[in-house]
Amino acid sequence: MKYLCLVYLESGKLHAVPDGECMACGDGLRKSGKLLAAEPLYPVETATTVRVRNGAVSVTDGPFAETKEQLAGFYLIDARDLNEAIQVASKIPPAREGSIEVRPVRELNP
């Protein structure tokens, strides 16, 4: 089962965790075979939200919602079940500064 771990941080804490620590976390997960992809993101000011309504593309500046915490990065992981995914997410360093949203990845049904 694949899980997407979304890392949320307040803007003031985007650099609270040293990059080196996050790289070490990614390396460890990659070695264990659980990491599929992980990337940090630029701050929320660079976000664009794309919507299509009645066939028309609408592009708006900013993230989908105004919240105190913003999406700061993600880890796409492969875990046996939600318990293992929670275990992995709890070891992602920014878990302590912000929050990690764990979302099961859905299979597309053509």
Next chain:
Amino acid sequence: MVAVAATESVFETVNAVYVSESRRVLATLIRLLGDFDTAEEALHDAFRAALEQWPRDGVPSNPRSWLVSAGRFKAIDGLRRRARFDPLDEAGAAADIAVEPDLWTGDESVEDDRLRLIFTCCHPALAPDAQVALTLREVCGLRTEEIGQAFLTPAPTLAQRIVRAKAKIRDAKIPYQIPSREELPARLDAVLRVVYLVFNEGYAASSGATVTRHDLSGEAIRLGRLVVDLLPEPEAIGLLALMLLHDSRRAARTSPAGDVILLDDQDRSLWNRQQIAEGARLVRQALSTSGFGAYAIQAAIAAVHAEARDGAATDWREIVGLYDVLLRLNPSPVVELNRAVAIAMRDGPEAGLALVDAILARGDLGDYRLAHAARAELCRRLGRTADARASFERALTLTKQEPERRFLERRLAGLSK
């Protein structure tokens, strides 16, 4: 198979087996079939098959394994038929259930399945109100309407909560597992929190016309016993003791008119001595191990009250000491408030009032009705009538419970002018 019995009494047997075994059978079927809804459907099919076959063939020697086999067979048969788009095959549907070897219905694995079910229903990834609803539905076997009545929540709201929780279990893949040794303390905590929430909803309903809703307290005690049977951890034992000791006073807590009676004014002959003895024995058992926590200490406090001959004979020194331990284990303003009241009983109202005022001055319990009610009582005992009146009035604006409102109004009216 035992000899063919009269149909009437076989129906009674099926009913009795449903009451005693349906939750166990369900817990095992969820493991075998991997899905709550499929397992529930299989459970019903299994009992329907029992109603057809047992009157004819007799009651099987091991009804539980028979039901698990039947449920599993019906579910797999149903899946196959759906996969082939076959119309319902009457001959197939009526095929007799062959009991499979008891490979997965040994006592130990059945008890493990019950634990798996409890831990899954109380998984922290589910919303707290969904944990409660799911536990009462799946573990206790309450109907959605019954849960709705007990929680004063419309049945459709509850049904939706349960549907969502099951969808999350399936889609996010919450495993049907007993937590590992290192996860166990936190996960057991979550289970005990659900049990205690159910108990408190029954014991001190937060809103509504009556003070206690007995069914929920009884259900929580049964659930607590089940957890202790399956997993005799000190805090599980502590919680069972706490619930038994609180519940032992149920008959004395309210007047026939439904009014609140304070501990000191209760008729102690109405206390359930059997529950007190069991609770006190469990407290000692929990405290004699190293892993006890806040539940066991709260139970110990309840035991000191329960074992006092009358209000005056209560050992307040012991109770204050236990609150000191509780405050270390579980620091919270509510525990501090209770400790302040115990100090007032040991050292006099002045000492207690100083502590209550300090807590309120910090702003921690400003909206907590019992903090204001406690302050009012202490002021009353000190003859500070105006202060007592103001605090009773503040408590009144914060209470949502009818009997408590009447109680506070009586106290207010009783203040000397």
